[in-house]
Amino acid sequence: MQYHLEGFRPGDPSVSLERAQVPAGDVDVLIVGCGPAGLTLASQLSVFSDISVRIAERKSGPLQFGQADGIACRSIEMFEAFGFAEKVIKEAYHVNEVSFWRPGSDGARLARADRIQDVEDDLSEMPHVILSQARVHDFYLDFMAKSPCRLRPDYNRELLSVRRHAEGTHPIEATFACLDQESGNETIRAKYLVGCDGARSKVRAEMGHSLKGQSARQLWGVMDVLPRTNFPDIRLKCAIQSADQGSILIIPREGGYMVRLYIELDALDEAERAADRNITSEQLIGKARAILQPYAFEVAEVAWWSAYEIGQRLCDTFDDVSAKDRGSVRPRLFIAGDACHTHSPKAGQGMNVSMADAFNLGWKLAAVLRGQAVPAVLDTYSEERRGKAKELIDFDKDMARLFSEKPKTDAEAAQFQSYFKKHGRYTAGVETRYDPSMLTGRNRHxxxxxxxxxxxxxxxxxxxxxxxxxxxxxxxxxxxxxxxxxxxxxxxxxxxxxxxxxxxxxxxxxxxxxxxxxxxxxxxxxxxxxxxxxxxxxxxxxxxxxxxxxxxxxxxxxxxxxxxxxxxxxxxxxxxxxxxxxxxxxxxxxxxxxxxxxxxxxxxxxxxxxxxxxxxxxxxxxxx
Incomplete structure (x- = not known):
C-alpha cells in the first residue's frame, strides 16, 4: 500500500484524503440495490472523486444475516484489489477438503466414499472460504465510507419507476418512495442506472426484460444451525447421498461451531410453490436427522433457515439496448447479479458471479465517464457477462441433478463425486474466459x-x-x-x-x-x-x-x-x-x-x- 505521495499524513492510510463533493442533485451513476453486486459496483466507483454516485436500498439498513456465503478463490483475488482480502481470510472458514458419503456395502448405513482436496495446488494464491454475506457487505461499506466519495447507501428507498429520456445530459429519471418519511418521493436523474435489486428486480421490469427458464420443481431447505452430533465430518464440507431419504450438503461455517445444511425435500407439483408447503425448521431438522442416520443429530440453536425451489433463469440481455440497435444506441440502463440470472446455491456461485458482473461493469462505466474509453466499451458488458451466466446455469443444472439423483449402483453414486472433481476449477471461479472483442485480443503470441x-x-x-x-x-x-x-x-x-x-x-x-x-x-x-x-x-x-x-x-x-x-x-x-x-x-x-x-x-x-x-x-x- 502506497501513501504519503502528496505529503506526510498521520492516521489510517486507508482513509482517502481526497474528498469528492457529495451529490445533492443529478448523478453520474445511480445504483439500485445493496446486495453483493450493488456494493461491488459502488465500491469500485467510489474511488473516483470526479464521478458522482448514489446507491439506494429498500431495506432499512445493512444486511444482518447472510444467505450466499461461499466465496470462491477468484472472489478473494478481487477482494485483494479492494484491500480487504486479509480480513475475509482471517474470519472465514477455509474449505480445505471435501468428503463424499453414500450408502455402504450393506446398501443402507452411510459410509465415507472419499475425501479429497477442495482446491488443486497453484490454482490460486487465495483459499476457498465460507463467510457470512453480511460480513462481506460490511467490508464493502467500510471501503466506500473511506473512499474519496465517502459513499454511504440511501436506505428506505423503494424504486417506483424508471424513465429513459431521448435527450439531456442525464437521460435516466428514477423515482423512489422514501419509506423513512411519512410522505414524499425523491426523483434522481442520472447518466447511467444499474439495477442490482435481486430476482424480483424492479429495474428489470421497467426495462421490459424478464427472467426466462424453468424451475426444476425440487424443494430444498437451508438452515444455519449449532449442532450436537457424532457425525465425524461435521467440520468438513460434505456431500451426502442416502439410500432412500434424499441428499444433504454440509457447509461448515466460520467461528468453529455453526454449520449450514442444504437439505433435499420432496418434489413440487406443477402448480405448487415452496411457500405452499408451509415448511418449518422442525421439519428440516427431522429430515436432516433421517438422512444422517445412524449418526445422532440434534440442534442446539437455529440461526437462520428458509425453503426454496431450484430455478435456473436468465435474461436475454443485461442492458437496455436491443439487438437491432446495438452499436447505434448507447446503453444507459444495466442489470447485474440476481436481477439477470438465478440458479441454485449448490455450486456456491451466486454471490461470486454477481460480484463478478459488477467488477466487469464498474471500470467500464468509470472509463467512459472520465473520457478514457469510447462508449462502445459499455456494449461489452452484456455480451461478456451473459455468456458467463449461461455457462453457470448449464453447470448448475448438471450439479443440481446429480446431487438429487438416487444412485442405483456404485458407478452412478460416484458420478457426482467425479463431476465435482472435474469442475473444481470452475467452482473456484478461475475458469472464466472472455471471447475476442475490442477488449480481448487474439492469442497470436x-x-x-x-x-x-x-x-x-x-x-x-x-x-x-x-x-x-x-x-x-x-x-x-x-x-x-x-x-x-x-x-x-x-x-x-x-x-x-x-x-x-x-x-x-x-x-x-x-x-x-x-x-x-x-x-x-x-x-x-x-x-x-x-x-x-x-x-x-x-x-x-x-x-x-x-x-x-x-x-x-x-x-x-x-x-x-x-x-x-x-x-x-x-x-x-x-x-x-x-x-x-x-x-x-x-x-x-x-x-x-x-x-x-x-x-x-x-x-x-x-x-x-x-x-x-x-x-x-x-x-x-x-x-x-
Missing part, C-alpha cells in the same frame, strides 16, 4: 506466456520487489482503481539498462501510447500502469540504471515511485517457470482493470499494444 491465457484472469505468482527486497504476489499490485496494466517480462539477458529490449520498450511506450492517453498534469501511470519483471536476482540489478518510466516522478512533490520493478521469488520455481513464460524472448501482457489478460505480445511489438488501445481510448476523448 500465446506461446510467449502459456500460463497467462488471453481472456482469462491474471494468475498471480510470487516475486520480489527490486527496491526493498519485499516478497509479494505480483497479482496484488492489480488494484481496483480503474487502471490498465502492462506487465513486461524481460528476456533472459536483459538487465534493464540503456539499449536493452525493456529500455527500448519503455522509451517507445512513454513517447507514444502513454503520451497520448495520459491527461495533462496527471501522473504518467494515471491511465496505464507499467510493471516489469526481470529474470535476475534482486541483488544483481541496479535500479538507478533503469529507464525513468520504471522509477517515475509523481505527485505534487515530485516523489519517485520505486514499486514498478520485480525479480523472481526465491522458491524452487520462479514466475517464469510457473507461468511458462519464454525465457529467451520474454513477453508483455496487457491486463484489463478487472484483472483479465487482454493480450500477449513480444517485447518488441509496442505498435501492437498501441493499436489495441487505439480502438478503446483514442486521444482527445470528451468526458461523458
Amino acid at each position: 500465446q506461446a510467449l506466456a502459456e500460463g497467462y491465457v488471453v481472456g482469462k484472469r491474471f494468475h498471480s505468482a510470487p516475486v520480489i520487489r527490486l527496491a526493498d527486497a519485499k516478497p509479494i504476489q505480483l497479482g496484488h499490485v492489480l488494484k481496483a482503481d480503474g487502471r490498465w496494466r502492462i506487465i513486461a517480462f524481460a528476456p533472459r539477458a536483459d538487465i534493464g539498462e540503456k539499449d536493452g529490449p525493456v529500455a527500448g520498450f519503455c522509451e517507445r511506450l512513454s513517447t507514444g501510447l502513454l503520451a497520448r492517453v495520459t491527461p495533462k498534469k496527471a501522473d504518467i501511470d494515471a491511465v496505464i500502469d507499467l510493471r516489469v519483471v526481470f529474470q535476475q536476482s534482486h541483488r544483481a540489478l541496479d535500479i538507478t540504471k533503469l529507464h525513468p518510466l520504471l522509477r517515475p516522478t509523481k505527485g505534487a512533490l515530485g516523489l519517485t515511485d520505486y514499486e514498478k520493478v520485480f525479480c523472481p521469488g526465491l522458491g524452487p520455481q520462479d514466475i517464469f517457470d510457473m507461468r511458462r513464460i519464454d525465457r529467451e524472448k520474454g513477453a508483455v501482457l496487457v491486463v484489463r482493470p478487472d484483472q483479465y489478460v487482454s493480450m500477449v505480445a513480444p517485447v518488441s511489438h509496442v505498435e501492437d499494444i498501441d493499436s489495441f488501445f487505439g480502438h478503446i481510448c483514442p486521444a482527445q476523448l470528451r468526458p461523458d
